[in-house]
Amino acid sequence: MSAEHHPRDRRTARVGLVLFLLTAVLYVATAGYQRVHIDVLSADVGAWRIAATGEPSIDGLDTSSINRSRVDLFSTVHDGRTVIARSPGVVAAGVPAYALRQWVTDAGPDAEDFTTVPPTVTAALLTALSVLLMWGALLRLTTRRRATAAALVFALATPVWSVAADGMWTHTLTVLGVSGMAFGAARDRWLLVGLFGGIAVWGRPHMALVAAALALTCAWVRRRPGIVARVAAVGATLTAGASLWSYWLYGRWSPSGGYAPAPYLSRGAGAQYEFNQTLGGLLRNEAAMWLSLDRGILVWTPVVVVLLPLLVQTWRSQPAWTRALFLAGVGYTLFQGAVAPFHGGDGIYGYRHGLEFLACATPALVVATARVGRRTRVVLTVVIGVQLAAFSLGGVLNRPTLSFRHHWNDNAFVSGLRDVPLLWAWVAISVALVLLLSRMFLREGAREA
Template identity: 30%
Template structure:
């Protein structure tokens, strides 16, 4: 598909390929490298103490706490890279070649845009669907976040959209399996197949879709349980995270929960509405789009909203540092995108003033994310305090990829 190729090329040109990136994606890259080149998820022991989000396996082996979906996706990219470059094991984790995970993130995000386009085509003519896909690709955090480094969000965008597309077409088994992959990548997305499966069953007036989507999507949770038990000794599906990450959903105060919801939508540095201001025009008229929508459009939007609520219960709205845009609301945005398109068709496109306001604010959103994906990319990547021995490491091992980035922040002293 020409659209996917175009988006992929842009994403490849703007992705981050060096160690100058956030801890989360570095931790994922290390696991992907180990599995893809050594056939094991245990990291080299000599890296202990220098690995971001370090986690100790039940046998004392070294891991990171990342969920398996993302590093399973990126591992084949490292297999190919190592077959070509034959670099071996870096003496320090920050000297790893992070380019394969950058390509993996750009690829997942571009494919996800292709699936979103197919969802839009179920609602609109090709030209309008293409426009909606381009807005999602370049005027949202899909560009500045998902496609930039190996977060979970490009892959959850891809798998959740595939699950919704399959459900819309009555392919319940395919839907459940796609949702299982999303859960293996980001377990809190389990609320999405729950909503979609129930709505699909109610729409068809049959119990079979509920059972099929439910059982097959639960394979993702089963995979998480098996991985967590085998490597970290817990039956709770948290991978290398502590079980407290799960119980925090129940223990967070209602005040903090409310602040998280407000921050996730309106914080100047992380708010969904701040980075996609055209949503301000859509918000008052969502009801009109809802009344004109098919069941799967409603189910996707409600599933995305349920995910966002769970996410804000489980974690702070900031979602860490060293990235540009709104991150933890991305699943809500991509799942609600078909409803936004229906709202455009049902009302906004018919009112000249509203139409011009939406188009103007889309330009603003595009400009913001273009700056974030290009000019500010190095700034946000350099925001962390680097290991003090890194300058010496680079002098000793100049052939390793982490030392050849011209924007690489070498610490003084």
């Protein structure tokens, strides 16, 4: 590389470092250390027991002081021992931080020694890494300023902040996986795609659909079957590791960990859920993933709606990998809507089952912004400002949240605005801030420093 490129490369590296540090500090400071969802708490307990005792069993552990919710920890019995029943990744990802704590503090394996801090900090840092990887992918699609702006929207104005960065959710790993796959595909580094696809599978096994769709599509378009071989070789190795983990904990080779696939896919008596036993119930659940007021992807992140017409206009000119990733995200979300209720449980601000689509769609939507006109730009900026107001509230407080019966007909942020009218001032400030920053840094003709 010639010397004349070095200053710009160094500046790009500094921007990336600042972006990572900014999101990492913010995520760590605002993560959910006290108000922990039962899904996350269960994974935390599983990781802690492995680090503290070397075994996954929670037998003999008094969980009453750990779990103060009305829902029991997710557990199952294998080979005469009770173990936490979660996907492999959310438990495994928390073990190193707990092991470090054990080494530093010599904490014991009793209930009074338990804390949610190590995996929560880990989740915050992994999500900051996701933002950095997404930014790195977007650099290959647009200017540095626009890539940075888009990465900040991804990081601060979506449930990436209020869910993925809040604790060790499966979505923490899947968002990392999609961001890493985008980074690898943008650079034609398919071993990286396989690596991050495998990480995503440790979070949710059906993320294999996304990795496979991305690899197969790009291999077909580019007439390069080696792409599939590279992705499959690394991805299959990591998937085998998830299967080995599942065998250790649960005595079965499925990479789904504590979740047996059959009850979720069943349409008969004894199925895990009732909604997918009729066509009407299934279609309602699929629609709710996108349109329900408190869980809908398009309701919480209307930026997708604003950019959808431009996405259609730019579709044929988009890189193959952005198109493949977008369609894979749609397919994944439809599959998710067929196997699990749209709401994902109570105590969640925003949506969680749509996070994989959001990550998959981001590169294609960023390419679509190249066609944004003056009026659409204003609408887009206002929408992003409102999203920032909404998710800064949820990211910092993780509230207000609504119960099951309100997921269709009410919205947590709107409910907050009704109850605390002063929040309208925060909406106005957020919109004004985004408008100002957009005018300062993204106006037509702005130079790349």
